[in-house]
Amino acid sequence: MRHISKDSISQLEKVKRLNLINSCTGYKSANLIATKSVEGITNLAIFSSVTHLGSNPAMIGFILRPTTVPKGTYKNIKETGFFTVNHVTEKMIADAHHTSANYDADISEFSKTELREEYKPTITTPFVQESPVQIHCKYLNEYHIKENDTIHIIATIENLFFNENLQHEDGWLQLDKAKVVSINGQDGYCLPKLIHRFEYAKPNVETKPFSMMVHNKVNPPEKHYNLETPPRRKQNEQSSMVAK
Amino acid sequence: MRHISKDSISQLEKVKRLNLINSCTGYKSANLIATKSVEGITNLAIFSSVTHLGSNPAMIGFILRPTTVPKGTYKNIKETGFFTVNHVTEKMIADAHHTSANYDADISEFSKTELREEYKPTITTPFVQESPVQIHCKYLNEYHIKENDTIHIIATIENLFFNENLQHEDGWLQLDKAKVVSINGQDGYCLPKLIHRFEYAKPNVETKPFSMMVHNKVNPPEKHYNLETPPRRKQNEQSSMVAK
Numbered sequence: 001m002r003h004i005s006k007d008s009i010s011q012l013e014k015v016k017r018l019n020l021i022n023s024c025t026g027y028k029s030a031n032l033i034a035t036k037s038v039e040g041i042t043n044l045a046i047f048s049s050v051t052h053l054g055s056n057p058a059m060i061g062f063i064l065r066p067t068t069v070p071k072g073t074y075k076n077i078k079e080t081g082f083f084t085v086n087h088v089t090e091k092m093i094a095d096a097h098h099t100s101a102n103y104d105a106d107i108s109e110f111s112k113t114e115l116r117e118e119y120k121p122t123i124t125t126p127f128v129q130e131s132p133v134q135i136h137c138k139y140l141n142e143y144h145i146k147e148n149d150t151i152h153i154i155a156t157i158e159n160l161f162f163n164e165n166l167q168h169e170d171g172w173l174q175l176d177k178a179k180v181v182s183i184n185g186q187d188g189y190c191l192p193k194l195i196h197r198f199e200y201a202k203p204n205v206e207t208k209p210f211s212m213m214v215h216n217k218v219n220p221p222e223k224h225y226n227l228e229t230p231p232r233r234k235q236n237e238q239s240s241m242v243a244k
Numbered sequence: 245m246r247h248i249s250k251d252s253i254s255q256l257e258k259v260k261r262l263n264l265i266n267s268c269t270g271y272k273s274a275n276l277i278a279t280k281s282v283e284g285i286t287n288l289a290i291f292s293s294v295t296h297l298g299s300n301p302a303m304i305g306f307i308l309r310p311t312t313v314p315k316g317t318y319k320n321i322k323e324t325g326f327f328t329v330n331h332v333t334e335k336m337i338a339d340a341h342h343t344s345a346n347y348d349a350d351i352s353e354f355s356k357t358e359l360r361e362e363y364k365p366t367i368t369t370p371f372v373q374e375s376p377v378q379i380h381c382k383y384l385n386e387y388h389i390k391e392n393d394t395i396h397i398i399a400t401i402e403n404l405f406f407n408e409n410l411q412h413e414d415g416w417l418q419l420d421k422a423k424v425v426s427i428n429g430q431d432g433y434c435l436p437k438l439i440h441r442f443e444y445a446k447p448n449v450e451t452k453p454f455s456m457m458v459h460n461k462v463n464p465p466e467k468h469y470n471l472e473t474p475p476r477r478k479q480n481e482q483s484s485m486v487a488k
Contacts, residue, residue, distance in 0.1 A: 024401070
């Protein structure tokens with residue numbers, strides 16, 4: 001294992017530091033945030049910080065750095081109170097990444113890519129037509145993170161649109177069925193494949209994958225995955241632990 | 245596309261709502277957060293909300309719901325000021341998921357899984373030995389998100405440890421080389437594969453993938469990915485746009 005301390009990180013050349021620190025927290029979501037200014041100019045920008053905050057009420061959050069790109073997203077959200085979050089699929093990655101280019105505010109990133117604006121009845125904020133999951137969000141609040149001058153935007157999910165082929169009977173959306181991507185660092189676009197879903201974990205009970213036969217919308221796991229469940233407790237434990 | 249409104253979401257049966265809303269924001273990072281109480285009892289819990297906040301200083305954030313599981317993580321971080329973030333690989337997913345079981349505070353999740361505590365010189369907080377990326381973090385601050393009573397923990401990266409085989413010359417860690425996983429929803433563990441890295445995006449310039457030959461640590465893309473770059477501007481635009 002290579003070790004790098006806080007001081008050494010701060011002394012790294014800027015691009016190296018950005019690449020290392022952006023990639024060290026793990027895979028991130030790939031979302032296009034679409035907005036519209038009060039003048040009617042649309043804006044589209046790739047974000048990798050959208051996070052689930054809670055389910056009841058359904059809330060999400062994401063991180064903005066208002067002093068840099070993408071300025072338009074923040075301005076439009078503050079003006080209109082709304083934005084949409086749109087998933088990126090494998091086919092969309094080059095266009096999605098291109099939305100991070102620093103276009104002037106009067107130019108819509110939709111006009112510079114093959115991504116198309118889509119409008120839903122009674123909603124004036126654009127969606128990305130190619131996205132298999134589209135979330136219509138309402139700005140609720142923001143928290144200024146004073147430690148590095150970023151803003152944590154908090155929003156409710158007002159309307160959710162998704163390709164019904166992704167959904168399982170228990171509500172879950174299986175994202176790999178639509179080739180939704182995730183991001184590794186600032187610029188690495190990756191295609192995940194489901195390995196397993198696991199049952200709700202209980203103390204001293206082996207944690208097992210769902211039966212693939214019951215959840216018939218899950219494709220059978222590929223052969224190179226080990227279907228046998230490894231023991232989920234130390235091997236030297238008494239098996240009576242399970243019954244406690 | 246299926247449409248579900250805010251009101252319909254709130255009326256969903258609880259498990260369906262949790263599954264739908266947890267999966268609708270996209271892929272999430274899979275991280276084991278390890279801590280130790282002042283009494284010396286270790287704690288290990290899976291989190292999917294760790295997010296990059298900034299690179300200089302190197303900062304991360306994650307979301308905690310202190311009134312529910314995992315209580316130990318928050319208590320230990322507040323007591324000691326430190327925690328570690330450890331990546332989950334394909335082999336570790338059943339154990340990683342098992343750490344979400346509701347064990348009593350005097351029982352370490354390390355003792356209930358095959359995951360092993362690892363200690364580094366001068367650091368008393370445990371790491372997960374099996375993890376190819378391990379981050380030693382110091383608590384900086386927290387923001388109470390009053391809209392749903394969650395806490396956004398802000399921390400600095402004090403020390404970063406990683407398998408050197410993952411790193412490219414420009415600092416980037418290629419996570420799929422270590423089979424790091426991402427999470428779809430609450431319980432779906434997925435294995436991503438790199439499609440492409442893209443160059444820094446510039447206005448009116450086609451956004452191209454990095455040359456795979458120059459970045460020799462990137463495995464050649466698999467055959468089923470299209471290596472040809474689609475145009476990154478509308479086809480009816482003048483090519484003179486590029487030169488502007």
